[in-house]
Each structure stands twice: as structure tokens, then as C-alpha cells.
Amino acid sequence: MAVNILFVEHEKLPDSQVLKLLDTSRAVQYTIVTSLEAIPEALKKASYSHIVCNLICDECVFNSLKYVPTNIPVLVICDRIDTVNLTEVHFSVIEKPLTYKILFDFIAQKSIISDHTLEKYAMGDQDFIDQMKQLIIEEFEDNLEKIPSYLTAKNFNAVKSNMHQLIGKFAMLEMEEAHVLSKSIDNNILKDSETEIPHVYHVLFDVEIALTQLRCSA
């Protein structure tokens, strides 16, 4: 999933643990604007998958956010959730501080997997579907553990081999973007690792999200 977050903050928080983590994750792009009024302009300029607002919450904030398109998930971070009227809001509201886990869970709410193909190929056998999902979970866990170390060691043959194994699983789970990227990595990483390494991080991020969703559904 191409994750591009629009952060709305009154001021850029230099101590933000989240932003530091995002800077190292390589798979998540983000832009910061400093006011709610800047949101419409930002949405015109680029396509965002999520909006995160770190503002002093009042009714004015919520009213402004009601105009954000409903297909973009919005997360609002406020000081005290019990002081806010949450009726008729279509976005998530949490109390400070925003951690990487909270942010990741928010991103992972947007489903990137589908059971449809797996169900079709398994001819509706639910036990078999569960068994196959468990195998994918184990493989994804293994990939998340090993592939970063292969990248560090510049062992691109191992990265290629792992990516090749993942291609069919991505097709099975209808993870289209990861499917295309994993094919590209499989075909090109030995020739052009510089171009493909960011794709690997992107795929790993999708694997992490898919893993969360698979664990919930398995």
C-alpha cells in the first residue's frame, strides 16, 4: 500500500518519536502542514492515504475535518478524549502521545488483503483456508525477520529468492501493489539494487500490515 500521510500540526514537533520512526521506515511518505486551513490546498497538490491531526482539539477542529473526503482515514490526537464530543465524527480520536504502534495500527485499519482468491482456489474448504493462512503468516514473520538482515549484508540473492516465494502469496491475497513490486525486485535486484531496495522496504511494510490483518482473520 502506498502510504502518504498528511500531518497537520500547529508546529513541527522536533521531539516527535513518530516522525523519527517514519524517517527510518522508508516505506511511508509524509508531509507536514501547520494549519487546518492548509488541508484543502494540500489535498489538491497531492494524493494522501491518511491524515493525522495533532492539534488542540475543540469543536472548530472537528467541524473543519468533517469536510475531508470520507475515503481518507483521519486520526486526531487530542489532550483529553473525554472533553470532546465525538458524535457524528467519521474519524478516529485518541489521546496524546501518538506512538509508532498507534500510528501503525491506524494505517493497518485500511485493509490491503482479500480472502476472495484464496477462498476460490481452496474451493470453500474453510479448514484448508485457515491452514494456508497460517502458512502465509509463518512465511511473513520469517520474511520480516530475515529480509532486513539480508539487505544489511547486501545478500541480494537471498532477497531475490525470498521475494520470488512471495509473488504467488501476494497474488493469492490480492495485494496488487506488493505483487507488482515483488516481481520487479525478483527480476531486477541483482542488476540494479539501488532502485529496488526502496521497493523491498515498501513490500516489507505491506507484509507487516498484511500480517496484522491476517492474524486478526486467522
Added chain:
Amino acid sequence: MKCIIIDDDKFYIDFLKKYCEKLNIEIVRVYQNSVIAFQELGSMPDCDVIFLDINMPDISGFDILNSNPKTQVVILSADDSNAVKAFDHNVVDYLQKPVPFDRFLRAINRVKANMPKAVEEGQVPVAESKTYVGREKVIEQGGSVFVNINKKLIKLDVNDVVLVEAKGDYVLIKRASSENLIVHSTLKRIKEKLPEDSFLQVHRSFIVNLKKIVDIEESTVVVNRDVVPISRGNRASLLSRLNVVN
């Protein structure tokens, strides 16, 4: 029907097991380690088809194909980039992972179509078909062509020719009701002698008899019992030559 599975990925092995169970195909052995499969090629149990993965560590599917397994082979691979190369090894079919059941079923039907009738019906197997090898000397005569095999001119009924396949310095001529022939020639020279209204080059290595076509897929055509790749550029001309109902 009996099969052997060679694949390093348990996920696909389990899928194949499920599909085989549904079709009453007996799995006589599963190799998750291609090195062991390679070492045991000569002593594998009898089977009718091998389901073979291409990308495996240390020993690839092509290493196994290069050793000319005695059994029919169906390839299963995550990408289709090796299809043409695989068909050069005379594999029966090439399936892209993940494989839907109906596609698997079609592959099995092709395997069955290639099985000797006697074996299929549980009778005594007939002798294997022979292939005669010779140097090219093609002489036309009406609906037939003469080819020079071991200094003997052998009459080739063009209506019996299923396909012609380039094999390096030779061409393999497959016939419907007689032995296959290998002639020292080029595809181009053979093509010149075959009637244009019945034969078409569908791939740089294949000329097929249009009357023997059984079915056509996106990138392959089944001619009699053989699966032949179609080049993208030749697909349109092939379809234009057939009586297709849209």
C-alpha cells in the same frame, strides 16, 4: 494416475495435494528439496506426471529438465518468463502460481491425452514410438514431401504432420499416426515445402498444422497432443486463419 511433486514451497505442495486428492491422483512422492530429487531422478518411483517448480535453491527446475526425466512434466512457476524455455524442454504444460483448480484440471487433461492409450485403459503398453533421424533432402510430390533419412527417401504425408519444431541444426517432425522424424534442416526450408493453406509458423521454433489444432489459449496452442507456445506477434495471424466464433 500417479504423480510426483518437486517444489520447495510447502504452501504450493499443500495446494497440489488438495487438487490431486480431488482428482483421485495418487501422489507417490513429494520432494521439497530439489537436490534430493535431482539425485534420485534415475530411481524415482513410476509415475505419469511430475509437477515441477522452476525457481528452487541449488538445483532449479531446468537442471532437472536438462536431465531428461522419463515422465511427462508440468511446470508450476510464480512467473511466466520461463514458459518458452520450458516448452523447449517439451513440458506438457506451464502453470503460473497460484493455480486455479480449473486450470490445473486442463493440465491434467493434457497429461492424460499424452498418455499411451493402453496405459490409460490399463492394458499392456505398446512399444514406444520411434524417432528416425536423417539428413535433409526434401522433395515435393503432390500432397506429400520426401525427406532423406539415412540415405533413404521417406514419404511424408503432409496431412499427417502435426507440427515441425526447430531443434538446433535439426527439425523435429511430429506425425499423427507415424513415428516422429528428425531431419537435418532448418525450419525455414521445411516451411517452404509445406502447403501455406494448412501450415502456419506460430513461434520462431514451431510450425503447426492448422487442421490439427485442438484449442488455443493466451500464449499456447494445443496441436493434436502437443502444447506449443505462440509468439505474441503470431497470435493475430493464427486467429485470422481459423474459423473463430466470437
